[in-house]
Structure formats: structure tokens, C-alpha cells
Amino acid sequence: MADKFEPRITGFVCKWCTSAGADLAGTSRKTYPPNMTPIMFFCSGRVDPQHILHAFRSGADGVFIGGCHPGDCHYQEGNYKTMKRIPMVKKLMRDMGIEEDRLRLEWVSASEGDKFTKVITQFVEQIRGMGPLKLPAKQRKVS
Amino acid sequence: MNKRIGVVVCHCGINIAGVVKIPEVLETIKTLPGVAAVRDHMYCCSDPGQNMIKDLTKSEKLDAVVVACCSPTLHESTFRKAVKSVGLNPYLCEIANIREQCSWVTPDRDEATKKAIRIIRTQVARARWDQPLEPIDVPVTRRAMVVGGGVAGIQAALDIANAGYEVVLVEKDPSIGGHMAQLSETFPTLDCSQCILTPKMVEAYQHPKIKLLTYSEVADVSGYVGNFKVKVRRKPAYIDWDVCNGCGQCLVKCPGRKESEFDRGMSKRKAVYRPFPQAVPNRPVIDASICVHFKTGRCSICADVCPLKAIRYDQKESFVEESVGAIVIATGFELYDLKDYSSFGVGKTQDVIDGLQFERILSASGPTSGEVKRPSDGKVPKRVVFVQCAGSRDVENGKPYCSKICCMYTAKHAMLYKHRVHDGDAIVFYIDVRTGGKGFEEFYKRATDEGVLYVRGKVSKIYRQGDKVVVWGADTLTGQKVQVEADMVVLANAMTPTPESAELAGVLKAQRDEHGFFNEAHPKLRPVETLTAGYFLAGAGQGPKDIPEAVAQASGAACKVIGLFSNKTLSHDPPIAGIDEDACSGCGVCVDVCPYGARELVEKDVKGKMKKVIKVNEVLCECCGACSSACPVAACEQRNLKDEQIQEMVEAGLEG
Numbered sequence: 001m002a003d004k005f006e007p008r009i010t011g012f013v014c015k016w017c018t019s020a021g022a023d024l025a026g027t028s029r030k031t032y033p034p035n036m037t038p039i040m041f042f043c044s045g046r047v048d049p050q051h052i053l054h055a056f057r058s059g060a061d062g063v064f065i066g067g068c069h070p071g072d073c074h075y076q077e078g079n080y081k082t083m084k085r086i087p088m089v090k091k092l093m094r095d096m097g098i099e100e101d102r103l104r105l106e107w108v109s110a111s112e113g114d115k116f117t118k119v120i121t122q123f124v125e126q127i128r129g130m131g132p133l134k135l136p137a138k139q140r141k142v143s
Numbered sequence: 144m145n146k147r148i149g150v151v152v153c154h155c156g157i158n159i160a161g162v163v164k165i166p167e168v169l170e171t172i173k174t175l176p177g178v179a180a181v182r183d184h185m186y187c188c189s190d191p192g193q194n195m196i197k198d199l200t201k202s203e204k205l206d207a208v209v210v211a212c213c214s215p216t217l218h219e220s221t222f223r224k225a226v227k228s229v230g231l232n233p234y235l236c237e238i239a240n241i242r243e244q245c246s247w248v249t250p251d252r253d254e255a256t257k258k259a260i261r262i263i264r265t266q267v268a269r270a271r272w273d274q275p276l277e278p279i280d281v282p283v284t285r286r287a288m289v290v291g292g293g294v295a296g297i298q299a300a301l302d303i304a305n306a307g308y309e310v311v312l313v314e315k316d317p318s319i320g321g322h323m324a325q326l327s328e329t330f331p332t333l334d335c336s337q338c339i340l341t342p343k344m345v346e347a348y349q350h351p352k353i354k355l356l357t358y359s360e361v362a363d364v365s366g367y368v369g370n371f372k373v374k375v376r377r378k379p380a381y382i383d384w385d386v387c388n389g390c391g392q393c394l395v396k397c398p399g400r401k402e403s404e405f406d407r408g409m410s411k412r413k414a415v416y417r418p419f420p421q422a423v424p425n426r427p428v429i430d431a432s433i434c435v436h437f438k439t440g441r442c443s444i445c446a447d448v449c450p451l452k453a454i455r456y457d458q459k460e461s462f463v464e465e466s467v468g469a470i471v472i473a474t475g476f477e478l479y480d481l482k483d484y485s486s487f488g489v490g491k492t493q494d495v496i497d498g499l500q501f502e503r504i505l506s507a508s509g510p511t512s513g514e515v516k517r518p519s520d521g522k523v524p525k526r527v528v529f530v531q532c533a534g535s536r537d538v539e540n541g542k543p544y545c546s547k548i549c550c551m552y553t554a555k556h557a558m559l560y561k562h563r564v565h566d567g568d569a570i571v572f573y574i575d576v577r578t579g580g581k582g583f584e585e586f587y588k589r590a591t592d593e594g595v596l597y598v599r600g601k602v603s604k605i606y607r608q609g610d611k612v613v614v615w616g617a618d619t620l621t622g623q624k625v626q627v628e629a630d631m632v633v634l635a636n637a638m639t640p641t642p643e644s645a646e647l648a649g650v651l652k653a654q655r656d657e658h659g660f661f662n663e664a665h666p667k668l669r670p671v672e673t674l675t676a677g678y679f680l681a682g683a684g685q686g687p688k689d690i691p692e693a694v695a696q697a698s699g700a701a702c703k704v705i706g707l708f709s710n711k712t713l714s715h716d717p718p719i720a721g722i723d724e725d726a727c728s729g730c731g732v733c734v735d736v737c738p739y740g741a742r743e744l745v746e747k748d749v750k751g752k753m754k755k756v757i758k759v760n761e762v763l764c765e766c767c768g769a770c771s772s773a774c775p776v777a778a779c780e781q782r783n784l785k786d787e788q789i790q791e792m793v794e795a796g797l798e799g
Contacts, residue, residue, distance in 0.1 A: 008797050016654070016674065023214045026243030034249045034258040037796030038240075039265055039789070040215070042718070046768030046781065054790050059797045074652055074675070075767035076738040085772075110674075111656045117248075141794075
């Protein structure tokens with residue numbers, strides 16, 4: 001039997017809300033699939049479209065971005081910038097032949113360990129259902 | 144870039160090692176480029192653990208250290224201090240969170256081990272690029288603001304002021320005092336609430352170091368710890384408080400009428416009013432929404448009778464800006480509005496009242512001068528039912544949490560009722576009686592000894608029938624349904640944050656929990672701080688608490704503020720976004736995206752050529768990185784989180 005497909009997911013999480021929410025999920029001993037490797041930024045507004053595309057080029061099957069709820073950004077409006085950027089990135093992804101559902105932006109606050117668990121579980125299952133990302137060789141990172 | 148990186152993996156007892164296979168992790172990590180040494184330890188945060196990290200840093204001549212352990216919010220500063228003590232720049236120490244975000248959430252040992260390796264690998268990639276950074280020294284404004292003038296806010300203000308620092312105390316209502324001023328007597332000693340509170344109110348008012356801004360709200364906050372600029376909105380009182388001497392002539396003649404907020408709707412106040420006779424400052428305000436002058440222009444009686452001509456109908460709201468170094472959030476609580484709650488008859492019959500209304504009835508200064516009379520007809524109620532957990536501990540319809548103070552104040556209410564109406568019946572419906580506190584159990588025992596009847600069970604319905612208020616409930620000890628015909632019902636409503644605290648949280652960017660209470664930085668070890676440096680918490684705005692707890696937390700918050708003010712300068716986080724002047728095209732995009740105004744365009748000589756480039760005000764930069772992701776030419780670089788660094792971290796997290 002062939003190996004079950006295990007999605008590889010890059011997570012960009014903000015320090016103040018989503019990473020704290022992920023910490024709370026841990027403190028509360030929730031469980032969720034281990035497929036996402038979190039990278040903590042100060043703010044979701046630091047996520048540059050090229051980081052997302054770079055993740056796909058480097059072999060990610062999905063990219064997750066977690067920020068503070070609208071109005072709650074520790075840096076006032078970083079999450080709004082992300083909110084505006086994501087549709088633009090999705091358009092680029094469509095042009096590149098990457099299904100836009102492979103990118104997910106969610107607002108997870110520091111008190112939402114439960115939501116973090118649910119969102120990650122659901123996203124991993126969704127990507128598992130979509131199968132591996134098949135990028136044309138020229139778009140893949142050659143290292 | 145030929146760094147020697149050391150990786151130390153913490154077992155955290157069995158918290159990490161019970162799931163993550165540490166030897167496998169070490170085997171893999173030691174093969175990574177740049178990794179010069181790997182170690183593990185049972186508890187890295189312990190003294191021997193820290194010493195091991197220090198020794199390793201020295202003996203292996205490490206250029207960077209990655210500690211794989213718990214969340215960076217817990218021990219990042221611990222390990223950075225440790226490496227600093229042996230001469231390594233603290234910003235060359237990174238944390239890989241393999242506990243909260245790995246071992247605790249991944250039950251499968253193989254999967255947890257793989258994820259731990261991926262997380263450590265990203266941090267090693269990060270460390271490979273890390274540069275030594277120096278904290279930026281910024282001066283501290285040794286002046287505090289306290290938001291909320293209840294007992295917690297007053298205590299915090301007094302403690303800070305008595306230590307010699309100036310305090311600005313902001314209160315939304317015309318008077319300080321908060322809910323404690325409404326209470327009759329306090330448990331478990333039954334001392335008069337106003338008698339112990341009003342001296343503190345007056346002390347705060349007269350204190351030379353305290354500036355009182357009542358009838359005011361925080362409109363905007365900018366800056367950072369040690370250097371906040373707070374814009375305070377002063378609502379128009381329509382009276383010049385500097386001229387007014389509080390004589391009260393205006394209060395006598397005013398024709399406007401409205402339910403008194405202070406008496407919780409059980410008495411009337413005028414359009415020009417002070418909330419209660421002992422108000423501090425003793426200055427009235429005009430409520431324009433019911434004032435005849437504002438509605439029709441045909442009344443100016445207060446202006447006519449004022450001997451000092453202090454009435455100003457044309458007064459407008461104004462703003463003052465205060466510079467402070469720390470802010471104490473003491474916004475207090477409100478009672479949960481039970482109007483839509485199950486079938487408690489709230490709002491339908493006047494004789495179902497909340498705990499604060501009963502406090503006003505019991506208060507000597509209240510609408511009945513302390514005589515127990517029910518609101519509908521003024522009769523002395525011969526049977527009063529007290530309903531605990533009205534909205535608390537109700538996951539489905541109300542608030543899931545325990546409001547903590549209701550068991551004690553209900554015992555007090557029932558007891559005080561029995562003291563005033565000797566032949567009356569006091570019946571308490573409860574789920575559990577919780578008496579954790581000094582003298583609390585004895586106080587509850589005293590209530591039962593004095594003849595208060597406790598029925599264990601919830602109330603399902605309350606309705607009016609003729610002259611009576613009928614209470615349906617259950618006695619879960621006997622398994623019987625209970626129906627009581629009472630003359631009055633007192634509900635122990637759940638405590639909630641004040642509605643204004645939501646707006647304040649938005650202005651402050653302070654974090655709140657799912658119920659709207661302000662979040663402390665750590666539930667056990669940092670209970671008066673918040674995750675935002677410079678904000679501190681006091682009182683029931685952080686969670687339900689009684690007076691002694693609110694006061695203790697206020698003194699704790701004050702102590703933290705005083706500690707902060709003992710520094711001449713503070714160090715500002717250095718992972719700020721700099722500028723590559725060669726690459727900068729002077730487009731100014733980052734100027735617009737920076738929420739702190741930390742970037743400006745200047746004309747500058749760059750390598751013998753005059754050009755427009757960005758100048759970064761390092762002290763204002765808060766390290767969010769918005770400019771870095773907005774810059775079209777990659778000239779804005781967030782220190783130790785550069786684009787190349789992030790790309791390598793992304794790749795590292797996807798390997799294996």
C-alpha cells in the first residue's frame with residue numbers, strides 16, 4: 001500500500017494573538033495534526049506575498065496565516081493589511097496554477113485555543129483531501 | 144555566516160521527553176549546517192540547566208544558541224539573560240517552542256518527534272542569520288494614568304501618588320467611587336461601605352500628586368511603555384467646575400426628571416445632578432438629554448439661581464493630552480443584564496430586583512433610607528427569595544464562569560434583611576455555596592444560624608401573581624419541585640465587564656478574554672501585568688473579585704508602576720526595521736503603512752549623491768514589520784527577521 005499523503009504546511013502566526021492561542025491549545029492539552037510548522041512573526045502584517053509563494057515553491061502543500069481579530073491587532077492595523085493582501089496573493093496563485101484554497105487566513109485570538117485546534121485540524125484535512133501540490137518544475141525552487 | 148550554533152533540547156521532565164524522542168532529535172539536529180554542538184537537559188530553566196547552557200556557550204565558543212523548550216513567552220528572557228552573562232549577545236539566542244506547539248498537542252511519538260525536528264530546524268535557520276542587536280535606551284515619563292475611579296483605581300492612584308509620582312485618574316462618571324459607593328455594608332465584617340470608601344475618595348481628590356479627570360474618557364493612546372500620549376475626552380458638564388463651589392442651589396429648582404443611575408432606577412434625579420451626596424468632586428453636571436433648556440430653550444433656572452454664575456450651556460466636549468509612562472486599567476464591572484434571560488421576569492415586575500438595587504434599598508442614603516420596602520408599592524416584604532447564580536455558571540444561556548462574590552453578598556443580603564425585618568422569611572436558592580476567603584465560611588454559617596433558609600437548586604421561572612412574586616424552583620436535595628410565593632425577589636446577577644471597557648480595549652489595543660475581561664500577562668505569575676508593556680490591571684475589569692482582592696491587585700499594579708518608574712531609562716526592543724539607503728527608492732510607501740509614524744522621507748547625501756531616503760526613528764518603531772512587507776524594493780529590513788532569513792526558515796520547516 002502506498003504511503004498516506006501527509007500534507008506539509010507552513011504557518012505564519014503572529015506573536016500576540018495566534019501564537020498565544022496556539023500556546024493556549026497546548027496548555028489546554030488539545031490535540032491537532034502535526035503537519036503545520038509554525039513560524040512566529042511579530043505581526044501577520046509582516047507576511048509578504050513572496051513568503052507565501054516561497055513556501056509553495058519550497059514544497060508546502062498549504063500555507064496558514066493566523067492574525068489577531070480585526071480591531072484587535074497589537075500593531076493597530078497590521079491584520080487589515082494582511083486581509084487586503086491575501087486576495088491579491090490568491091489571484092497570483094490562480095495564475096500560477098495553485099488552488100487558492102491552499103492558502104488560508106484566520107483570525108485566532110490569544111483566548112481561542114479551541115478555535116486554533118479546530119482551524120488547523122480542518123485545514124490539514126482539507127489539504128489532505130486536495131492532495132499534494134503539483135507545481136510545474138520551473139516554478140519549483142531549485143536548490 | 145559560518146556560525147557555530149549550539150542547540151539545547153529541554154526534556155521539561157516528561158512534558159516534552161514523554162512524547163518527543165529526544166535522542167532522535169539530537170541525532171538529526173547535530174547534522175544540520177552550522178550546528179556545532181547539541182545537548183539535552185532535564186530542565187533547562189533550572190539553575191544547573193542554565194549553567195549547562197552557559198558552559199556550552201563558552202567551551203564550544205558558540206556564536207548562537209537555540210533552546211528547544213517551552214513557549215518563548217515563558218523563558219526566552221531567561222535563556223537570553225543566561226547567554227548574555229557569558230558574553231553572547233542575547234539576540235543570538237532563539238527559542239524553538241516544542242512544548243505548547245508540539246509535545247502537548249501531538250500524542251503520537253513519531254509525529255511529535257518529526258514536528259519537533261522541523262520546529263528546531265526553523266529556529267536554527269533563523270539563528271544562522273541572526274545579528275547581535277543592542278537594546279535602544281529610551282527615557283521614562285514618571286507619571287501614571289489610572290483609568291477607572293472605583294475602589295481599585297483609587298487605591299492604585301493613591302499608592303503611586305504616595306510613592307511620589309504624579310497620577311492622572313480618569314473616571315467616566317461625574318464622581319469617583321464606582322460600585323463600592325452604592326453598597327450598603329460589606330461582607331464579612333458588615334462595615335459601612337461608604338464610611339470606609341469616602342475618606343479614600345477625598346484623599347485622592349485632595350492629593351497634591353493626583354490630577355482627577357472625572358466625566359472623562361480615554362479617546363486615544365499612542366506611544367509605548369514609558370512614553371504614552373493619552374488623549375482624554377472631557378464630556379461637557381455645562382457647568383464651569385472651576386467657578387462652581389458645589390453649593391447645590393441648581394439641584395433644588397431643576398424641573399428635569401430621570402431615573403437615577405446611582406439608585407439603579409429606584410429614585411429620580413434632576414437634569415442637573417450629582418450622582419450621590421458624597422460625590423467627589425462635589426460638582427454637578429447637566430444631563431442634556433433631559434434638560435428643558437437643551438430641549439426647548441425655555442428654561443434657564445439653574446443659570447438664574449446659580450450664585451456664582453457657573454452654568455455654561457454652550458460648553459463643548461474638550462480634549463486634553465497627558466503624557467504618562469504607565470497605564471493602570473481599573474474599569475470595574477457591570478451586572479449582567481438579565482432582561483432576556485430565561486423566565487426571571489426581569490423588567491416585567493418591579494419586585495424582581497438585582498443585587499445592587501437591594502444594596503441601595505439597604506443603604507441609609509438609598510431611596511428608602513435603609514428601610515426594606517419593595518419597589519412596586521413600598522410595602523415591607525415579608526418573604527424575600529434570593530436567587531444565586533443568576534446568569535453565572537450557565538453555559539447555555541448565560542456566563543459559564545462563577546462570579547465569585549455572589550455567595551457572600553447574598554448571605555449578607557439575607558442577613559441584613561433579617562436584621563431589619565425580624566419576622567421575615569429569607570430563602571436562598573443556590574447551586575453551591577462557595578466561601579473561600581478569610582472569615583467567609585463563618586459569615587455564611589452566621590447567616591444560616593440567624594434563620595436564613597438555603598434551598599439547593601436552580602430557579603426556573605419567576606412571575607407575578609396578584610400581589611405576589613411566584614418562584615418556581617427545584618430542591619435537588621429532596622428531589623422535589625418547589626414553589627414559593629414571595630413578596631420580592633433579589634437576583635445575584637453575574638458580573639460582566641463594563642460596556643465601556645470594550646471601547647477602551649480597542650483604543651488601548653489591550654487584550655481581553657472571551658468574556659471581555661482584560662487579560663493578564665500570565666494567569667498565575669503575572670496577574671497584574673498585561674502582554675503590552677506599560678499596561679497594568681487592577682480590580683474587577685480583569686475578572687470578578689471582591690473589594691479586598693480588588694484593592695490588593697490595585698496595590699500590586701501600583702507597585703509594578705513604581706518599579707517601572709524606578710528606572711531612569713528603559714530599553715526598547717531592537718528588532719526594528721532599518722533601511723538600506725542604497726536600495727531605498729524614496730517612494731514613501733512605508734511611511735504610510737507605519738502605524739507609529741516611525742518613518743519619514745528625508746533628503747540625504749548617500750554616497751555623494753543627494754537622494755530621498757527613509758529615516759527611521761528607532762525609538763518609535765515597534766517592530767511589527769509592516770514596512771518590510773510593503774517595501775517594493777526590499778530596502779526595509781526587519782532586523783533578525785529579514786526576508787532571506789524567513790525564506791530559509793520556511794524551507795527548513797518543510798524539509799524532512
